[in-house]
Amino acid sequence: MTDPLLSELLDLALEAARRAGALLRDGRPDDLGVAATKSSPVDVVTEMDIGAEKLITGFLSDRRPADGFLGEEGASSEGSSGIRWVIDPLDGTVNYLYGLPTWAVSIAAERDGERVVGVVEAPMRRETFHAVLGGGARLNGEPLRCRPAAPLGQALVSTGFNYVTEVRTHQAAVAERLIPRLRDIRRGGSAAVDLCDVAAGRLDGYYERGLHPWDLAAGDLIAREAGALTGGRPGRRPDRELTVAATPGVFEPLQALLEDLGAWHD
Numbered sequence: 564m565t566d567p568l569l570s571e572l573l574d575l576a577l578e579a580a581r582r583a584g585a586l587l588r589d590g591r592p593d594d595l596g597v598a599a600t601k602s603s604p605v606d607v608v609t610e611m612d613i614g615a616e617k618l619i620t621g622f623l624s625d626r627r628p629a630d631g632f633l634g635e636e637g638a639s640s641e642g643s644s645g646i647r648w649v650i651d652p653l654d655g656t657v658n659y660l661y662g663l664p665t666w667a668v669s670i671a672a673e674r675d676g677e678r679v680v681g682v683v684e685a686p687m688r689r690e691t692f693h694a695v696l697g698g699g700a701r702l703n704g705e706p707l708r709c710r711p712a713a714p715l716g717q718a719l720v721s722t723g724f725n726y727v728t729e730v731r732t733h734q735a736a737v738a739e740r741l742i743p744r745l746r747d748i749r750r751g752g753s754a755a756v757d758l759c760d761v762a763a764g765r766l767d768g769y770y771e772r773g774l775h776p777w778d779l780a781a782g783d784l785i786a787r788e789a790g791a792l793t794g795g796r797p798g799r800r801p802d803r804e805l806t807v808a809a810t811p812g813v814f815e816p817l818q819a820l821l822e823d824l825g826a827w828h829d
Contacts, residue, residue: 569695572646572672572680577693579622580668580684583615583652587659587668588686590614595660609660612636615652619670623648635777647673649780655753664688669755671780681781683755692759694781694788700762707789710764712812718767720809720817721749721757725773734772737826744820754806758782761808762789768809768817772827779806794818796827804828 591611598610616636623630631642634650648670653659655666664687672680683692692707694700700707722738724731742748749766751757755778757769762785779801783793792814795805804827807818821827 568674569679569698573682573693573695575623575626576648576670576672576680576682577691579619580670580682580691582622583619583668584684584686586618587611587615587653587666591659597660608636609653609656611659612653612656615668616650619650619652619668620648633776635775645675647676649673649678649777651755651777651780654755654778655751658752663752665751665753665756667753667755667759669777669781671784673780678780678784681784683759683781683785685756685759688756690759692762692782692785694762694785696784696788698788700785700788702759702763707762707785708764709762709786709789709791709810710767712810713767715813715816715820716744717746718809718813718817719746719749720768720770720813721751721760721766722769723750723752723754723757723771723774730773733828734826737821737824740824741820754778755782758786758808761791761810762786768807768813770805770807770817770821770826772805773803774801774806775803783808797822 598608613636616634620638629644631647632638632640651669654669659666668684670682671678679696681694692702724734754774759782760766761769786808787793791808792811793808795802809817
């Protein structure tokens, strides 16, 4: 890597994610409970989400005090350096609460509004994904490429469901109409992991409505650097209305089908 700033940001993101992942893996209490709820009574926050975000922001602030933050559990500051960290300290909280292994720490760095570094640490899978803008994506140090192009009818696609009842009821109706046109649909429970699984060739595509910047910041960069295409509704970047990531052969037909099915609205 020729840009020393990006090298520094990557090293810091890797170490912060490693430390947070170790805290979450090794520090999970047997009687872990819900500390708060967000959009609905089933959209939960645990004490471990909060603790992991404090660890990450503290670690990064000590080393780069002028940087800004945007975190799922409340970290928010503008900073003055042009660098902003976008953090999901525990993506897949419900999986974590139930002892399921599909959860991750997601950390991205933006420079002047552009994502330049992304790290997703999945401790229970012993996997660390990372990418640097223009530098490719890696899993545990090895280069990543998404799957070769497949027809939409042979595509394995993952999705997620919102925690607001009315929204996820609509999402289920969209999935019902979509599934006959695909190989199958999966629901893993972590947007960051799903995006990385597209990058790793384990999925042909992924889509979801209702994601926040911290849900997708690192995973979107990793998927793109592995050769996948990402976007939102046609002509738009991924956003809360719709996020789509897929191999080049699947992306456009999947995006068009989701638009036809109204995947982005109630």
